[in-house]
Amino acid sequence: MPLSGHCLCKAVTYTVDVEAPILTGYDHCDDCQRQSGSTYSLVAVVPKDKLTVQGPLKKWEGKGSSGHSVWRWFCSECGSPIAHDPDAAPEIIALKGGSLDVEIKKTLKPDTEIWTVSKLPFCQEHLAKPFEHMPQ
Template identity: 30%
Template sequence: MKITGQCHCGTVRFTAEADPARVFACHCADCQIISGGPFRAVVPVPVEQVELQGTPKSYVKVAASGNRRAQAFCAECGTQLFATEADQPKTLNIRLGCVNERAQLKPVVQVWKSSAMPWLHDLDSVPAHGKGRDSALV
């Protein structure tokens, strides 16, 4: 399926051809920290199927395994955009948060689930507050 997206400020934009059957959620500590959330959801897309407008900034994170991953983000607003192999990028793991069609891209698998926050499965029982954005909470 064709996906489009952008960073929060719109400086970096992209279009890509993504396979919804490859979407996953990662619960590892690195993903929690870099996303600022309890997990990170991504869709892996071959580099040749992505068109970027704008130039993201990146840095290389060396995992405990020794894998070198380039983490790409917008230099203006800081939005996390994707991660890829640091030395010879083949696949961009595009963060679903910056994908316009994210509601249609349900994860099909979870990785590092042993690191998942224990309260995630309880969220359905947490009451909603207001009809949308509540400035007292956001």
């Protein structure tokens, strides 16, 4: 069964023609904290060429630590974050875990923490396998 999800108002929907994410993790980078409005963003990394998105998507360009653009995707109607798309890794995209369909997100098993260099000090010691930046 492919992965699928949507924004809060359901104007943006997506499917990913894969059975499971490449990586499921907690992203502690400052930009993800701000986009999620929380202490981290749960991400499901998938091959970008397997993703199909429909609906009123808006993209905002920021800069990653690499100096390359990181495109933040969100619904232009309700503002729900959908994904972040790093130009430094054009073959993948990080879907926001909360946007996945309920039955799919219930089965997620986060196995990685990224950008722990930005992890807030009051967070649990280790949620998963930690990387100070992106895994190499």
